[in-house]
Amino acid sequence: MPTFFERRQLVTPGDLLAEGTYVTGENTYKENNKIYASRLGLVEYEDKKINVVALRAFYIPKLGDTVIGTIVEVGFSGWTLDISSPYLAILRASEVLSRPFRPQENDLAKVLDVGDLVIAKIMAYDRAHDPRLTVGEPGLGKITRGQVVKMTPTKIPRVIGRKGSMVSMIKQETGCHIILGQNGVILITGKSLKDEQLAMTALRKIECESHTSGLTDRISQMLKKEKAKQKEEIKNESKT
Amino acid sequence: MSQKPEKLIDKKGLRLDGRKPEELRSIKIEVGILPNADGSAYIQQGKNKILAGVYGPREMHPKHLARPDRTVLRCRYHMAPFSVQERKSPAPSRRDIELSKVIRESLQPAIFLEYYPRTGIDIFVEILQADGGTRCASITAASLALADAGIPMRDLVVACAAGKVDDTIVLDLMDTEDKKGGADVPVALMPNLNAITLLQMDGILTFEEFEKAVNLALKGCRKIYTMQKEALKAKYESVKEVEE
Numbered sequence: 001m002p003t004f005f006e007r008r009q010l011v012t013p014g015d016l017l018a019e020g021t022y023v024t025g026e027n028t029y030k031e032n033n034k035i036y037a038s039r040l041g042l043v044e045y046e047d048k049k050i051n052v053v054a055l056r057a058f059y060i061p062k063l064g065d066t067v068i069g070t071i072v073e074v075g076f077s078g079w080t081l082d083i084s085s086p087y088l089a090i091l092r093a094s095e096v097l098s099r100p101f102r103p104q105e106n107d108l109a110k111v112l113d114v115g116d117l118v119i120a121k122i123m124a125y126d127r128a129h130d131p132r133l134t135v136g137e138p139g140l141g142k143i144t145r146g147q148v149v150k151m152t153p154t155k156i157p158r159v160i161g162r163k164g165s166m167v168s169m170i171k172q173e174t175g176c177h178i179i180l181g182q183n184g185v186i187l188i189t190g191k192s193l194k195d196e197q198l199a200m201t202a203l204r205k206i207e208c209e210s211h212t213s214g215l216t217d218r219i220s221q222m223l224k225k226e227k228a229k230q231k232e233e234i235k236n237e238s239k240t
Numbered sequence: 241m242s243q244k245p246e247k248l249i250d251k252k253g254l255r256l257d258g259r260k261p262e263e264l265r266s267i268k269i270e271v272g273i274l275p276n277a278d279g280s281a282y283i284q285q286g287k288n289k290i291l292a293g294v295y296g297p298r299e300m301h302p303k304h305l306a307r308p309d310r311t312v313l314r315c316r317y318h319m320a321p322f323s324v325q326e327r328k329s330p331a332p333s334r335r336d337i338e339l340s341k342v343i344r345e346s347l348q349p350a351i352f353l354e355y356y357p358r359t360g361i362d363i364f365v366e367i368l369q370a371d372g373g374t375r376c377a378s379i380t381a382a383s384l385a386l387a388d389a390g391i392p393m394r395d396l397v398v399a400c401a402a403g404k405v406d407d408t409i410v411l412d413l414m415d416t417e418d419k420k421g422g423a424d425v426p427v428a429l430m431p432n433l434n435a436i437t438l439l440q441m442d443g444i445l446t447f448e449e450f451e452k453a454v455n456l457a458l459k460g461c462r463k464i465y466t467m468q469k470e471a472l473k474a475k476y477e478s479v480k481e482v483e484e
Contacts, residue, residue, distance in 0.1 A: 010476060012469050013350075013387050014395030014432040027392065029352075036432060038352065038392040040472060055476055056279075056390035058297065060356075086297040086359040127357050128308065152390065211476060 007045055010211070011037040017050050025051035041154075042211055055211060059085040059153040059183035061122050061131040066140075068148070068181035069133070071116045074109045077101070081118060081133065083183045084150065091120060091133040096141075117143040119179060119187065139179075146177075146189035147196045151207045153184035158210040159203065166206070166216050173223040174199040198226055248405045248417055255417065257286070261410040264400075264460055269381070269471035271388050277364075279389025281471070283381040286414055287371035292381035294389040297359035305360070310353040312360045315344035317378060319367040339375050340365075346379050346399065346428040346438035352392045361391065372415035373401050379428050379438065380464060387472055397437055398468055399428035400460035402453040404445060409452045411460045425450065427457040431465045 003018040005011055017028060018035045027039040028050055037043070041052040059067070061083070069081035069089055078092040093101045093108055112118065119140050120133035135141045151159075159180060160167050171178055176190035176199045186203060190196040202219050209215055249255055259265070265286030274280035277293035284290075300306035317339040321330050332340075343365060351361070363385065365378045376399035383397040403413045404422035418424050423443025429436055436458075445453060 010473050012396060012472050013393040014430065016432055029394065031394075031433070036394070038394065039390060040387055040476075054390060056388065058278075058390060086299070086356050088299060154390075 003045070003050070005043045008042050008211075008213070010041075011043055011052060012040050013038055017043060017052075021048065023049045025049045027052035027054050027057075053211075054152075054154045056152050057154045059083065061085060061087060061089070061125040062182065063122055063125060065122045065182035066119065066179070067122060067133070067183040068117060068119050068143070068179070068185035068187055069183070071112055071114050071118065074112070074114060076103055076108075079108065079112055081120070083131070083133075083181075084153075084185060085131075085183055087125075087130050089120070089122075089131040089133050091118065091135070095123075095134050095136060112142060117148065117187075119143060119181070143187060146187050147200055149186045149188065149200055149203045151184050151186070151203070153182065155207055155210045156180055156182060156184060156186075158215070159186070159206055161216055166219065169216060169220055170199055170202050170223070173220065173227065174202070194230060198223065198230075201226070248420060249408055249410075253408075255405070255410065257414065261408050262456060262459075264412045264463060265414065267464060267467055269384065269467055271384050271471050271475045277385070277389075279385040279387070279391070281381040281384035281388060283377050283384075285373065285377045285380075285412075287369060288367075288374055288377050289369040290374065290377050290381050291366045291368060292378065292385040293364045293366075294361065294382070294385040294391070295364075296361035296389070297356040297391070298361075300358065300360035306358045309357050311351070311356045313344055313348055313351065313353065313363070314360060315340045315347070315363040315365065315382070317343055317365045317367070317375075319370060319374075323367045323370045339378070342375055342438065342440070343378055343382060347383055347386065347397055349435070349437050350383065350393045350395055350397045350430055351386065352394070355392055361386075370415070372413050372418040373426070375399070376401050376426050376428070380468060384468060384472055388475070395430035395432045395435075396465065396468055396472075397428055397430055398461045398465045399426060399438060400457050400464055401426040402457035402460065404443065404449060404453065409449060409456055411456050423449075423453070425453045425457055427454060427461060429458060429461040429465075431462055 015037045024030045037052045039054040041054040044051040067083045069083040071079050072082045073080040081089045083089045120135050123132045123134040125131040174195050176188050179187040188196050188199045268284040270282045279294040281292045321327050379399035403424040405417045423445045425441050428438035
């Protein structure tokens with residue numbers, strides 16, 4: 001029952017990962033008692049389970065996920081949202097308007113228009129139907145301010161870090177509020193544009209270097225350096 | 241150009257471009273070079289220059305083509321008007337349509353189509369410069385573009401041709417050899433599963449010659465496969481090196 005790759009090694013689709021009594025995890029498949037990778041990514045072993053952490057993937061809706069979507073169409077009884085997934089999501093008007101919805105009286109485009117960003121939760125999804133969204137929980141709804149960063153959804157766990165270490169560190173260092181959509185869209189809201197931009201550069205760095213180790217420390221260092229630079233600039237400006 | 245050279249293989253056993261019979265053309269592959277596409281790859285194989293772009297899985301348009309149980313794979317093979325000596329009309333010709341089908345069908349077995357029902361994957365293959373064996377190079381590039389797009393695949397697909405030129409079995413035919421030679425056998429392979437996904441023959445070969453050609457093409461495929469893998473990894477390893 002050998003395995004053919006070390007932990008965190010880069011594999012390509014079709015690479016033979018293991019033979020024998022191992023169990024397939026994410027992005028792997030089994031054929032003739034052999035386990036192969038199905039995506040480009042890094043191998044992870046979890047007892048007998050073999051996972052490949054993909055470097056590039058797309059978002060497949062999951063019940064209960066928080067996602068950030070863009071409205072692409074206003075319909076008669078609801079909206080269609082792009083949640084950067086192969087499937088378009090549906091948000092029903094009755095979910096957004098608390099009172100009973102009457103198509104003759106309410107103009108839906110006045111509530112949410114094409115291009116608006118919405119934080120929502122996946123309420124229902126299966127193979128045969130497009131995902132249904134809900135905004136009926138605190139913290140969900142239309143986004144009014146902040147910056148949005150998009151990345152491939154498999155990198156979201158890396159942004160969160162172990163027990164949320166990475167994201168809480170960025171929040172602390174930049175003073176920004178960060179909402180992670182499981183679909184790879186991230187919302188940053190801070191006191192000033194500078195704080196937001198700082199958080200954005202940190203996120204971009206994580207995106208590029210997600211497959212390297214010791215990233216949390218490097219990001220923390222980078223943020224501290226940038227902050228020191230900003231302070232100096234402010235000092236210089238006030239002098240002149 | 242159209243004049244037939246006296247001999248396609250000289251006294252020393254070398255081919256028109258100085259290659260040995262079992263030698264590949266020089267190959268350069270790059271992955272992820274089109275930021276607008278979900279996945280992309282570029283391949284240079286001798287004088288061939290080919291771009292492949294992949295979009296999807298995404299909403300299928302027109303909607304009636306979507307299947308309730310699987311993804312629909314679509315492929316467009318297109319030669320640029322300037323890709324050959326004489327201007328080629330940019331409208332899809334009979335040959336373009338056939339090659340689109342051939343490429344699609346050789347990649348189809350590698351993709352887990354049943355994972356994403358009601359969606360579509362589009363592959364666009366653009367031939368910028370052609371010099372024989374474009375279908376094989378296209379398959380090699382398109383499979384890389386698919387992997388780059390993050391589409392789950394059973395294996396990468398790699399393709400290579402072998403053929404008969406002046407009674408010798410040679411690997412990776414170029415345009416003149418293809419046109420003036422005896423036969424051409426393009427083969428596409430999923431190397432880890434050891435499965436052939438495309439096998440064509442154009443010309444006449446004896447049974448022994450055919451077997452020899454197929455085996456030679458498979459050998460070529462495996463050689464290209466290592467390059468293909470390296471190219472795919474290179475996109476991410478460059479970041480790693482900067483850090484260390």
